Amino acid sequence: MKRVVEWFYPDPARPLTQVWLASLWMGLVANWPLWKRLLWLPELGDTRGLVFIIAFAGMVVAATGAVLSLFAWPRLVKAVLALLIAVSAALAYFIDSYGIVFDPTMVVNMLQTDVRETRDLLNLRLLFTVLVLGIAPAIWIVVQPRAPAQRFVLRTAGNLASFTIGLIILVVLAMVVFADLSSTMRNHKALRYMITPLNAVYSVSTVAVRSRAAPSGPPQQLGADARLLARQPGTKPPLLLLVVGETARSMNFSLNGYARQTNPELTKLPVISFSDVTSCGTATAASLPCMFSHLGRSAFVDLKGSQENLLDVLQRAGLAVLWLDNQSGCKGLCDRVPNSRTSQLPKGAEPLPTTLCGKDEFGNPECFDEALLHELDKRVAELDTARLKKGLVLVMHQMGSHGPAYYKRAPSDLKLFKPECQSNALQQCKRAEVVNAYDNTIATTDRLLARSIGWLQTQADRFEPGMLYISDHGESLGENGLYLHGLPYAMAPREQTQVPMILWVPSDGVLARSLKPGCLGSLRDKPASHDNLFHTVMGWVGATADVYRPAQDLLAACR
């Protein structure tokens, strides 16, 4: 027996032995969310299903072992295995808790996430999972004595043989259960992104290859011929407040038929709430650049390299543009236009009241969205006067309903729905408490928009004001065990892709009078999407360029 053990696990262990032990651990243990999901599938509930699941587990271990065999070099193997084991443990926690999957888009989201957003995800259960499933086995691998050096040729041959054996096991098992494998993978596309750690290896390398393939240098110019159409004599320049929402889903707005009163303020105002609006992506990093592009979703996903966006074209046409951020930044969209953050005050401004802004435990400012309205007049006054005479597009980027710590987004006087989930480990709360906390964030956005309209009305002697609010993507709140957002678009539920869009113009203003009577209201149930944003804003503020498409401008049909 001892000799058998020593053959498998000699002291010091061969790199390949470590590779296969680590593959067994990650494949079987760190993939528990995958096994759980498969065991729950009704079509796999019989003996045949169980045989498939066991074979699939064998395939995952074989594929992991095959890939890792290529890294089985004495100086390299421990670092690679320790890293992947730790990553697998963290992924297991997020996949199990929130029903997320790990695909290339998720990598891009992570790269663009700031410290504050990351901190909102950390909790004791995550720490415990990573310690037990990740750090402990990783330490065990690291403290093993290093195997003696081996001749390069022998090592290479050994690794390739191990790689080939893994592949053969994978192929044979796949052939044995082929019918179940192909139907399960076809019907449940998200499963492939749940296979840890291969999902991480695949997604990170895909993003790395893509970023190297992307042409570098300044973004491609857009709308070189951008200009403003002549205004009717005697009319004031346009002021469009574009509120970019965060993680707000359409169905939780009472304006869109939600049974709870989440829009007590906007309900009193003459707003148009579009009932059928689709987002471009299911995460901020995917949606924001796409929303501000003229291309529309289908062309934007194929775009190579970077391109200027709506804000550049508006500025080129001669308008004043300002991006004001209360979140993790504008993802490069506002790089070439005036931009600021809620915590950066304009000259001579009153300090932010403590009811609006506090500090997090690291001393970083953290503000409720209503801080976006603080001293807004002074922010506008700092913009170019000549441009302001032609018009202003002011973008406010909300923190909105950013999860999972929804309870942090609503001030105490807007906790309309109680009790709230007070944890960022959503699955530890009752679903109703998660929904309560989320609905309070919608009520917070409701009041922000109502107060924004109030501010716009104070600008009516200088400008022709209007507001357009649209969210970047939706959110899952436990439907089918899913939480948060970011599922690959093709498999995302409508909770993640149906977003609110709300429009306000003064009913007696020039803009309203320039539209056919009743036409605006008739747009309410017309299907719309992020594809319409670029062109609708261009038309709204009277800007045009070769890239403007009236057919995509929601208001063009009403003029």
Ligand SMILES: [Zn+2]
């Ligand atoms: Zn977002």
